[in-house]
Amino acid sequence: MNRALTQSERQWLEYFRDLGFVDLYLPAAAGTRGEEPVIEAPEPRVASGVPGSLSEKLAAVAAEAAQCTACKLSDGRQHVVFGSGNPSADLMFIGEGPGAEEDRQGLPFVGPAGALLTRIIKAIDLERDQVYIANIVKCRPPGNRNPEPDEVAACSGYLKRQIDLIQPRVIVALGRVAAQTLLGRKAPLGRMRGEWYDVCGIPTRVTYHPAALLRNATYKRPTWEDMQAVRDRLAEESS
Ligand code: URA
Numbered sequence: 364m365n366r367a368l369t370q371s372e373r374q375w376l377e378y379f380r381d382l383g384f385v386d387l388y389l390p391a392a393a394g395t396r397g398e399e400p401v402i403e404a405p406e407p408r409v410a411s412g413v414p415g416s417l418s419e420k421l422a423a424v425a426a427e428a429a430q431c432t433a434c435k436l437s438d439g440r441q442h443v444v445f446g447s448g449n450p451s452a453d454l455m456f457i458g459e460g461p462g463a464e465e466d467r468q469g470l471p472f473v474g475p476a477g478a479l480l481t482r483i484i485k486a487i488d489l490e491r492d493q494v495y496i497a498n499i500v501k502c503r504p505p506g507n508r509n510p511e512p513d514e515v516a517a518c519s520g521y522l523k524r525q526i527d528l529i530q531p532r533v534i535v536a537l538g539r540v541a542a543q544t545l546l547g548r549k550a551p552l553g554r555m556r557g558e559w560y561d562v563c564g565i566p567t568r569v570t571y572h573p574a575a576l577l578r579n580a581t582y583k584r585p586t587w588e589d590m591q592a593v594r595d596r597l598a599e600e601s602s
Contacts, residue, residue, distance in 0.1 A: 417450045417528060424524045428501050434517035436502035436510070442469030446497035446525055453597055454494045455531035455565075456480065457522070459540040459572065460510050466503035471496045472573075479573040480537070483586070487594040495529050497522060499544050509540055519544075526563050532600040533593055534565050538572025556589055559596070566600070568593050 415423075425445040431437060444461040447470050456472075464474035472480045481491050500510040500518045510518075526534070536542040539552040545562045548555060552569065560567040570589035571582040 420528050421446075421450050421525065424521060424528070428521050431501070431517075431521075434502075434514045436500060436504060436514050439505055440502040441466045443501045444469055444471050444498060444503070445501055445521070446495060447471055448491070448495035449493055450495065450529055452493060452495040452529060453532040453601065454489065454593070455526070455529055455534045456484075456494060456496045456537055457534060457541045457545065458496070458498045458537045460498050460500040461503040462507055463503065471498055475577060476572065476574040479577060483573065483590060486587070487590050487597075495525075495531065497525050499541050515544055523563070526565065531565060533596050534562055534567040535589075535593055536562075536567060536569045538575060541572075542569040553585075556585065566596055568596070 428445050429443045431443065444465045458472060461471065462474050462476070465471055484491050484494055499522060500514050501521060504510050504514070536545050542552055542555050543549060545567060546555060546560050546569070552571065555569045568589055571586045576582045576586055
């Protein structure tokens with residue numbers, strides 16, 4: 364290349380370098396995964412009557428979740444993985460459900476996909492402790508299978524209350540399960556990304572799950588495009 368890189372090209376290259384990739388040739392984005400049942404999208408937010416600070420209110424919901432036996436996922440868990448991050452975050456990521464490492468530590472996205480998520484967050488000039496990270500289901504599905512509809516339904520109240528309390532400016536749904544659940548749609552992820560949705564009154568974007576990105580390099584570029592849209596929207600929402 365015999366011309367200077369544009370700012371956007373430079374950011375794009377830095378993003379992949381930060382992700383640990385050195386081979387920067389990317390074929391066109393492709394690929395979708397199978398279908399699965401969805402639950403209804405969360406209801407519009409309601410004002411919470413619980414007194415106390417935001418952190419205390421979130422802690423109260425977390426304490427309730429820690430005792431939860433509403434579905435069979437409670438049988439095999441080591442920890443309920445409620446969520447982590449800044450209760451006043453402008454940006455909230457919602458994944459699918461805890462994996463083995465998350466179950467062990469009681470924290471979301473602390474395994475290999477989590478390390479990549481941290482890099483993705485940094486790529487839009489944020490730190491992990493500035494955002495809030497949660498999952499559709501709070502207990503690990505055995506063998507990392509997809510959560511089943513009754514499990515998603517049993518857990519949905521916790522997520523609704525997290526969203527209501529945090530009221531982020533933007534939500535990012537990570538992967539097909541999170542996207543289908545939040546949007547109440549059964550479409551493949553590739554068809555849902557690329558536009559804005561309203562989840563509980565909050566602008567919501569859908570992107571590939573970091574674990575999918577680790578498996579399939581063709582998802583890197585569309586994920587970067589999604590995250591740029593998120594960064595731009597955050598700047599707009601804060602101005
Ligand atoms: N994958 C998820 O969807 N959530 C986690 O917390 C970890 C991996």
